[in-house]
Every structure is written in C-alpha cells, then in structure tokens.
Amino acid sequence: MKSKRLNQLVDLIPRCDVLADVGCDHGYVGIEALLRNIAQRVLFVDVSEMSLKKARDNTPDDVRFRCKYICRDGLGELEADGAVIAGMGGLEIISILSNAKFLPQTLILQPNRNQKDVRKYLETRYTIDYDRMMYCGGIFYNMIVAVRTDHPVALNELELEFGKTNFVGYNKDFYLYLDKEQVKLKKILNDCNDPEVSAKLSLIERAIAVLGGSK
Template structure:
C-alpha cells in the first residue's frame, strides 16, 4: 500500500530545484522522504538514497519498499559520496547538516562528481563555508533561497557546472550573506541577520571580558557586525 509523502516546506523548496526526469542522490537521506516524494510526482525520475548508519538505512529501505518504488529508488549504505561511485547521477542533494560537514563530504568525494551537473545544498549553519568552497571548483552558484519553518531559518544553495572557464569571484560580504540573498533581502533574510547581529554582540561582549582578549577575533566579529548593520540599513 502506498501513500503520498507530504514533505516539509524545507524539502519542498529543495525539490523545486530538481529538474523533471532527474537522476539524483540524496546524501544522508534518513527516511528517504525526498526521493520518494520526487519519484511519486515524476515517474521518469530516479534516485539514490544514501545513508551511513544502519538504522536510517533500514528505515529508508523499508519506506521505499512499502511505497513500491524499488524500480526508481536504490537505497545504498555508504559514507558520503561513495554511494554514487557506480551510479551516473546528475544531481546531488546534501541537506540538513552544518556547512562545514557538507564541504567535507564534497571535498572527500569530489573525484566522484564527474557526471554531476547540479549540487543542491541546504546547510543548517555556516552557509558561507559552502560559497567559499564552490569558488575553488568547476561549480558556479546559480540560485539561493532562504526560508523559515518551525522557528528555524534555512538556506538552500544551488550550484551548476560552469559553462565557461571564467572563474567567479565574490566579495567577503557576498560570501557571508549570499550574492543572491543580499540582492533580494526578503523578510526571512532580515530576520536571520537581526538575530545574528545580536549573537555577534553577545560574543564580542563575552570575549572582551576575557583576561587576555583575542583582539584579532574580536575585530573580525566587529567587522561582521558592521556589515550586518550596513546591509539591514541599506533598504
């Protein structure tokens, strides 16, 4: 018996960036909700649900089998991008992790990305690490989206294989805020950076109370706080 999977708003937004007839890998797929929902809506789509840990791997396998989608979705147990080494996937989704961990997965498995023309990345924190990582690759940031759900704010970064060899450069400010998000500056963006400004102020105050304050780090946080004020004022 099959039931239509109802995705969270976060996963629905990720799904928006997958083309019709996609063959994608969802790294850290958990219950395989995203691959199932995509394949339920698009019978020409195929997916790899990749999981490292036994529990989530078995859960994904069970869900895919119950939904009768084993012809479209392959559940593979493995570490990061190693699940795609024998699969000619065209898109890779890595969602729900820290930006640092996502970069680590991409860096360790970048030799496996030869057939992949799109990366859809949703970091829970530190999206700037991903933007910086992309600058040293053949991928080019083509879209960004920011959304709020259940008290959390999420960013989605989409990067495609660059059509030209010209290397893209972003300023430090664009890497922090996102070159697309800083242009759009929607309400969720403003909400996030108002929150971050308070956070930076708290960190600076705590660091200044130390016996030997780290002035280099303090000045780095002060610079980011200044950028936030400029961006929020600049309407």
C-alpha cells in the same frame, strides 16, 4: 511533505535522470522527487544502515523499482546528474564532494553550519544559481542550488558570508535574520568588546545598507 524545509528542498531540484539523496535518512526528499517525477531514478545514500532502512520502509511500492539503496560514506564512485545533500554540517558536505569521483551537474545543498566554507568550495567549480535563507520552525536555513561550470565567477565578501541571491529581490526571512543578528551582536558588544563580534556586526550592517537599510 513533512516540513517547509523539506518541501523547499524538493521545489529546488531541477528535472534529472538520476538524483542522489546523500545522507537521505528518512528519504523524504528523494521519495517526493520520484512522486513528482522530478527524478526518474533515485540513489538513496546513507552511511548508516539504520537510516537507509527508514528510506526503504518509507518508499511507496509503486516507485520502488526506480530506487537504489546504498549504504556508504558519501558519493564515492556513484554517478548522478543531481545530488541533494542536506541537513548536515558544511565541512561534511565539502568532504563528500571532495571525495566524489564524479561531481554532479547540479547540487541542492542545505548546510547546517560552515555555509561560508561551502560557498568557497563551490565558487571555483559551480555557479551558484540560488542561495537564500529561509526561516522555518524557529531556525534559519541556507538553501543553495549550484550548477557545474568551467567558468566560475568569484563571490564578493557579502555573497560569501550570507548567500548571493539573498541580495536579489526581497527576502523577508533574510531581513529577519539580519535584524535578529544585529540586535544580538549589539547586546554582546555592550557587555564586552570582542573584535570578532564587532567584525560580524559590521558585515551585518553592510548587508543591511546594501539592501537599502529599510525593513
């Protein structure tokens, strides 16, 4: 795979019949899901014809008959049991899901921003099975897997802010994130007393305390 982030996305996809790779761009995630037989068929969806062409050109001939290339905004009326929506802002992801006629059974999401808003959207419709931070190429990514449920469970404040399964087991990337944020926010507060920064630091310190304080 082209990067640790893309590889991790593919690793998180459960076996499915139809996978939608929404905002597919190069198409690497959907293509790899086909090559590994995780998905039987893939709908490559992108709002940009130029991006979709990249996915089409990158698809190996021997899996092409299992692919559909669709130039459109979001899922609309498309039906898929799994959907990967990665590498775009959280508000765009929420808009795509809000406008979808059929919500996929499983979502694999990687919002670049507004992760908390995505979790708020998910917590009333999906069970979040996996929500962990990964550090790759100097950037922290939030990787989320959510499964549709009729019995959603609310997240607590720290889970909403940072991701539920970061608090399960040991995730060195999450520790690194908390450490870097704590140093950065303390430095800012040394220069000016900003209540928002202070509130954020308090959340970081609560997360560190929940994890046991040791790094």
